[in-house]
Amino acid sequence: MRIAVIGLGLIGGSLLRALAGAGHGVVGFDADPGACSAVREAGFRVAGSVPEAIAGTDVVVLAVPLPVLPGVVADLDGYDGLVTDVTSVKGPVRDVMRGRRYVGGHPMAGKETSGFAASDADLFDGCAWVLCLEEDETVPADWLLLARLFTGLGARVVPVTAAEHDTAVARISHVPHLFAAVLAAQVGADRLAGALAAGSFRDGTRVAATRAELTAAMCGGNRDAVRAELRRLVGELAALDAALDDPGALVPLLRRGEVARRGWPAVAGDPRPEMSGVSALLELGRSGGWVTSVRDDEVVTIRPESGRNPS
Template sequence: MNVAVIGLGLIGGSLLRALAAHGHRVTGYDADPHTRDAARALAEGAGLPRSADPRTRAVEVTGGWAVAESVPAAAAGADLVVLAVPLPAIPVVLAGLAGHPGLITDVTSVQGPVRELLRGRRFVGGHPMAGKESSGFLASDPSLFDGCAWVLCLEEETDLADWLALAGLCTALGARVVPVTAAEHDRTVAGISHVPHLLAAALSTVLAGNPLAGTLAAGSFRDGTRVAGTRPELIAAMCGGNAPAVREVLAGIRAELDAYAGDLAAEDPIALLTERLREPSDLRRAWPPGPGEPSGVPAERGELLRLGRAGGWVTAVRDGEVVAMRPGTDRNGS
């Protein structure tokens, strides 16, 4: 496939490298000339600069790619254009894609607003659930999508053949493709990705003005706050772009915390709290679910959406046949 990747940060850079390693013809573009230089240097075998992630440097470059000097130049002749830029930059990139006939997808963490921006275009919304604290092309990793859940939105207006083609591409990179609507995606990621960043930020404030806290803090604090070190602009953009859903989840979390506080004010806090914590503890210990049995799924919108809602995912698309997995009852890896 002939693919253009617009935006070469962590996700776009990783995708550029992963697609090239899988034999696709890939052209990248980034608005930052230093990023374009780094992407070009790596393609030419010069390797990443010394400051790059050591794990990344260990990865062999198995394919090359081109780097263009503009969005239209990158997209020329592409069957697929991937918008790997932050939400606010999408309109600018779209202006450079006026009249482009190929399929467009994105990797944005909020799908509703992207769907609105792309109305009338040949578009399938996408969001790979992959990331790490580090960002930028130097942190890119061609194996980033191996095993990751990759949402591909399936709306009334989505062309099923386009969806299946994209699902085939993503599963070939090792991703588990999850068919959902943009609305279902946005509601769910508010809980499992956006609000976790806000909880991590709130928890980090216990360090303020208390050096003793910084010295005593250990594993539970480290893990509970890990993503608080993400750039404030990124957290604000993903939460702000999904504000209604994030506020709803925050209200639920607050109600839960209020219930804990209420138990702690009662006469026998330990017994009450033990009972209340049983469900969250069971939920967490059963996560992540292991895969169940593979099975075929009809290549129909309704069937695919049912699969996604049940926690299932597509593992391969071969000659229009969809191979799927549903979550098992056993915990993954236990």
């Protein structure tokens, strides 16, 4: 397949490497001349502009930050191939892409480091890769084409709507980035706390090392869902605060997190073939399942086994 990757940072660069390694004809472009030079030196083809990169390709992957996305999309005028993206918020991108041949995407993979120098061809192996499905909007054949492409890189493709995605990532990614930033900032002003910090601090603050501009763009782009989840969690923290004087009352509040964390990730069931209708795929995603491969109009799926926890 002929594929253009626009934006060659951590995700775009890793995708460029992975696609080339899988045998696809891939070309990249980045607005940063330094990034383009690094990619060329690594042995990959780099175009001089977005129009040059997308010419003659079957698929374009947009791997640029949300604030600059509209400008890049304008460079796609006249392109009749399939467009997807890797942006961490899907509703605003869906709005920008209306009227185009588009399937929203988001690989749940990353590092606290950024740039092409941090890219890794194996970054997507085993990761959950969201591909959005919208009733009466997404072309099923386009969705299946991308599902086949990304499962071929080792990803687990999860079908959801853009709205469902944005609520879920606010809970498990965007708000945790904000919490991590607040927690990590404490050791900047308290050297004793920094000297005593160990495993729980390290594990709870890893993503705070992400560039602040990237976290701000991610959370700001999903502000409605992030604000709702942030306020919900602040309310739950207030309940913990109120229960501190009575450890007996604190235990059941903490138990919910203990049980949920011990049961995550869920035990995966056995792969099984299913038909690829939109309703069935959305039900799969909502149940916590994913697609492992695509065979014509049939998908091979895995669902979590209810009642079983990893141990």
